[in-house]
Amino acid sequence: MTMQPQENYWNNEVAVTGKLHFVNGGQHYVGKHSKKPYFKFAIRTETADNVNGGYRPNYIIVRAYNSEVISAVKSKEEGDIISIVGELVSSRGSGEMFVLYSDVDE
Numbered sequence: 001m002t003m004q005p006q007e008n009y010w011n012n013e014v015a016v017t018g019k020l021h022f023v024n025g026g027q028h029y030v031g032k033h034s035k036k037p038y039f040k041f042a043i044r045t046e047t048a049d050n051v052n053g054g055y056r057p058n059y060i061i062v063r064a065y066n067s068e069v070i071s072a073v074k075s076k077e078e079g080d081i082i083s084i085v086g087e088l089v090s091s092r093g094s095g096e097m098f099v100l101y102s103d104v105d106e
Contacts, residue, residue, distance in 0.1 A: 012088040014099055016060055018045035020082045023061070026074065032093045038063045039070040043082060043099075061098040062086065072104045 021042040030037050041062050046055040062084065064070050076082060086099040 013085060014088045015083070015085045016043050016045070016062075016099060017081065017083040018043040018060070020044075020073070020076050020078060020080045021059060022078055034092070036065055038065045039073065040098075041073060043084070061096070062101050063098050064101045066102050066104075069101055069104050073101075 021044050023040050023042050026039070026041065028037055028039055041064075042059040043062060045058045045060060047058055048054075049056045064073060073082075084099065084101050085103075086101040088097065089100050090097050
């Protein structure tokens with residue numbers, strides 16, 4: 001990521017690989033507090049279920065604000081394997097955790 005660290009700032013960088021899932025058919029949203037438009041999608045991963053055996057799906061929510069990133073994601077098909085590097089953050093309003101995906105080249 002290209003963010004400059006600030007005092008008392010920890011970069012919560014994460015790498016996620018899984019199947020692309022378009023949330024609500026691939027809609028654009030506007031941030032309630034930031035008022036900035038973003039594209040919301042998910043990456044489906046599977047985790048071993050230690051209680052019941054087998055695997056269970058996880059949908060990791062991702063937001064993209066950069067138009068270049070949005071175009072790159074929208075050029076893919078539902079279910080395509082996708083790998084991203086982003087920053088784990090929480091929404092200012094709801095506190096929902098999501099991955100902020102801001103650089104296609106990573």
